[in-house]
Amino acid sequence: MTGAPTTGHCGACCTKIEDLGVTIGSATILEHVNLHLHCGQLIALIGPNGAGKTTLLRAMLGELPHTGELHFVPVREDAGKAGPRIGYVPQKLEMDSLAPISVRDLFASAISRWPVWLGCRAGASKESLRMLAIVGGQDLIDKKLGTLSCGELQRVMLALALTPVPEILLLDEPVSGVDQAGIELFYQMVSQFRKDFDLAILLISHDLPAVARFADRMIFLNRTILADGTPREVLGHPVVRQTFGYDFSAAAAPREATIPIHHGGAG
């Protein structure tokens, strides 16, 4: 199941997920997941609660044990065997508003070796500011993570995921807490980065009408991939309509149907 590219991108690099499965305890969370990601493509991952969307991202990061293969076909030869650099934006951070971790601390602990409990070095601070600027978040640098709004935290985590710029960007969208205008703004930003940095982006989304307008491709996941195509195609798919109890496909901008839809669990 090779999806044809839908936007202008280099097309040469590709991440192949082959027959991926995750079992936790006796429960099968994911099985027979086959997916190819191309750089320059924004893919929306949708599905009901408990469908295994977050699990798929965690398995791709290697944080959860899984079966199946993950291949990266790099565009540059020197990218070689190390595997793709993956940027990850978590859905939320488990912390209270008192946690004394500033945005600067977060960046410094991720991008520098100097132990943050002894303070942040000028170099790390400068780099943090530079990256925060591209999400319009310079003013947040000395705020504590726990005091940021959901939307602010999401932008900060996005900037961090882009430091340094990865080949693949995985985003786990917050279920709630970001207002409609914020969501639109965020998708616009992500959509722009896809072009600017030639990223392959896999985005878990809960706001179907909004994401349908920005995504190049949409995947409906429920334990395995049940539909894969343009947002319009996937949202109009009978299983998807049945799951969400509504046909969102009218919200999606009409596109050429370039990716075949896959049915059933065969993947």
Add this chain to the structure above:
Amino acid sequence: MNGWHAMIGQFPFEWAQYAFMHNALLAVIIVSPLFALLGCMVINNQMAFFSEAIGHAALTGIAIGVLAGLGNPIWSMIAIAVLMAFVITLLRHRSAASADTIIGLVMSFAVALGVVLLSRGGGFAKYSRYLIGDILTITPGEIAGAAALLVFIVGVWLVFFNRFALTFLNRPLAKSRGINVWLVEGLFAAAVALVVTVSIPWIGLLVINSLLILPAAASRNLARNTAQYHAFAIAISLVSGALGLIGSYYWNTASGATIVLFAMAFFLISLVIRRR
């Protein structure tokens, strides 16, 4: 050591005339920053119950040491505590039960097993000193051991702190940045087990966890970033340690628990400052 005795001996106070107080004060100055460093991480990761359980595992460690005929059961205490810390860390990610439940189960088991083994023949009373602790009997050799532990832990914190922070903030995020999350979690668990266990004979099993969490909890009310958090916690830990030790001399009370009361006072003060 002689220089230390000479220096403290200059103080015009009654407690400053005794060599055992000099030793105890030095020990407090060494272990206080250790507790503060570990405590900051424990509080940020909501692992207060974890460190409490590790402390209680010492009972089983003592019992096994006694049964094995060790004169000083410190090595069996460390071994059991580290083992328990690893078991809890592993189960937290591999089990469907909540972390709270798993820690509670492991702790119950370790405490019950320890008490059963130590109480055989009605001899538990002679181990009650581990519950209260006694820092006044600390020997220069033990102080040297504590200093070595301080150097080791500070070294680990210099090299691994950023990885600890990211891993405990969000495990997949840490993984996405190439961090070996199992190594990091195991190392942190072992560090907590080591520091808590080594200090139990001096501070006492019952209050050891309070020394870990109170300075960090107080500091949290005041700090705006990670560096301040650690600086305040170390300062609060040192000051409450020294005041508690000296207070316990005049009131003739257990040092560990007296230190905890001072740390608690600092926590309340920090709470008032935050509320203003």
